Amino acid sequence: MSELKQLPLWGKIIYGSGSGGFSLIDRVLITWLFYYYITSPLEGVDALMPPFAFGIIMFLGRAVDAVADPVIARWSDNHQGKLGRRMPFMLFSGIAYAAVFVLLFYPPVAQTSALNSAYLAVMLGLYFTLFTAYVCPYLALLPELARSNRDRVDLATFRAIFMLLGVGIALIGSGILIGIFSFHGMVWIMAVLGLVLLYLPLFIKERDYAEAKPATLGLMEAIGTTFKNRAFVIYLVGNVTFWLGFNIVTLNLPLYVTVLLKGTEDDTAIYFGLAFVVALLFFPVVNMQSKKVGLKAVMMFALVAFLVLLPFFFFLGQPMLGLTPEIFGYILMGLAGLPLAVIFIVPDAIVAAVSDLEQKLSGQRREAMYFGAQGFILKLAMGLSTLITGALLQLFGSTAAQPLGIQLTGPVSAFFILIGVIVFSRYPEKEVRSYEQ
Secondary structure, eight states: OOOOOOOHHHHHHHHHHHHHHHHHHHHHHHHHHHHEEEEEEOOOOSSSSSSSHHHHHHHHHHHHHHHHHHHHHHHHHOOTTTOOOHHHHHHHHHHHEEEEETTTTTOOOSSHHHHHHHHHHHHHHHHHHHHHHHHHHHHHHHHHHHHHHHHHHHHHHHHHHHHHHHHHHHIHHHHHHHHHHHHHHHHHHHHHHHHHHHHHGGGGGGGHHHHOOOOOOOOOHHHHHHHHHHHHHHHHHHHHHHHHHHHHHHHHHHHHIIIOOOOOGGHHHHHHHHHHHHHHHHHHHHHHHHHHOHHHHHHHHHHHHHHHHHGGGGGGGGTTTTTTTTHHHHHHHHHHHHHHHHHHHHHHHHHHHHHHHHTHHTOOOOOOHHHHHHHHHHHHHHHHHHHHHHHHHHOOOOSSSSSSHHHHHHHHHHHHHHHHHHTTTTTOHHHHHHHHH
């Protein structure tokens, strides 16, 4: 370990850029693909498929991807090569990932058709698998490049800055680009920009900064040992419930704006922008407080804050507390930026910390499997969020005349967050910190 170089500032910066690349591409897909298929912006086309059908296909795509997570994680942990354990996967998956992203916005038939459903199912399965092939090894580099809790919080902050940049470009810029270049023009621009960011981290020579000793556990043994880590499982419930709720909100933001608030597609940029500017400004506070009071306290703040805010999404479009619907919407999205700042930084540092316990469980370093196991559960939850959204909109309505389905998304999300608050309150931070390197 002493022979390894310390990652310099430029290395931290370009490591973070990879997060910007896949966050940009994935958030464009999460935000607009659902909208694209169920309210098709193509001229003369009402819809490419019903909302619930899209939800089922998205869930199945996430399920395929969830299976790929531990497989790729184990492959990366056990890989031995000149470029290290992580870089080869990032090198060969990036361009294919961006290409499939573009193809998803080119369905074969410009009308409601079973062919579109089959195409979407195949391409989403491929998209999510390629996403994992890049992201899982990429995340596993964090605890390897930064070997103390303080350094991990710092590196997670750099990653979070680029993640926010990528998500911000996706959510704010996509609406603007659609207005200028149409949907397809927006997709191509985002794909090229994302691809550049994805490949910048490959300038880091992994073997100079990370101990690339391959693990030896088989797939099932590696998965089983990972889920025996009690601290990891408790953390996982809290993180998954947060992203389940946030993904439901993200899926519905175009509908919040265009249906409940009677705005335009371009207006989504303003609401997303408020949340992400607040999150960016709050990053230094999260960094300092995570080191001062611990990761658990800061994570609990994020979960409780989101739990309080989510039910108020039911009232979007209505005057509240003497405020106009627009001002109320701005305030709500701005406040959401506070817990978002936490969720962009703290989870990475927690996974890096709980992976240190692996030395006790198996005597091996298997960082990728921890991120892979998290991805396995997280992607099932993300698929479930789409399924829940599709069911709510189809059962209770998604139009100005029948908006109840859209309104219910906030309270339903809050129910899942409540479970996360209860479970994560038992996170054994003192035990985890005792294994810090």
